[in-house]
Amino acid sequence: MASPITAGKELKHYCPRCALDLWHTVIAVMNQQPVRVRCNTCKGERNYRAPKVQEIVGQRKRVESRPKASGSHPDFYQQKLRDAAMRTPKKYSALESFEPEDVVVHPTFGKGVVLKLVFPDRMDVIFQDSVRTLVRKAAE
Ligand SMILES: [Zn+2]
Numbered sequence: 392m393a394s395p396i397t398a399g400k401e402l403k404h405y406c407p408r409c410a411l412d413l414w415h416t417v418i419a420v421m422n423q424q425p426v427r428v429r430c431n432t433c434k435g436e437r438n439y440r441a442p443k444v445q446e447i448v449g450q451r452k453r454v455e456s457r458p459k460a461s462g463s464h465p466d467f468y469q470q471k472l473r474d475a476a477m478r479t480p481k482k483y484s485a486l487e488s489f490e491p492e493d494v495v496v497h498p499t500f501g502k503g504v505v506l507k508l509v510f511p512d513r514m515d516v517i518f519q520d521s522v523r524t525l526v527r528k529a530a531e
Pocket of ligand 1: 407
């Protein structure tokens with residue numbers, strides 16, 4: 392246990408006038424807790440408030456880490472769409488055969504462009520959010 396707080400003891404406390412954590416002298420004690428302190432710097436008196444530890448912990452936000460695609464995915468996607476602009480979009484179906492550069496319209500992922508065929512029956516398609524491997528009709 393720390394030594395009991397008594398009047399005249401010094402402790403660190405936030406001084407709103409100085410806007411800093413500064414040494415304060417305890418000038419009133421109740422139930423072994425400081426209730427009133429005086430800033431050693433500006434001599435301002437104020438009620439003592441216990442440090443809010445929980446508040447500091449609660450402020451720590453978890454940063455969501457999104458896997459970074461190499462290069463800028465949106466730019467690449469837009470580039471692919473421009474390259475394939477002359478092609479007639481095909482409705483996506485696992486029973487359909489596709490070729491690289493084909494424009495695919497997927498009911499869930501939206502518009503995509505076939506990047507490459509993965510044999511025997513898959514293909515990598517770039518969509519607005521990411522590249523997905525979809526099932527396609529196997530090559531004959
Ligand atoms: Zn002060």
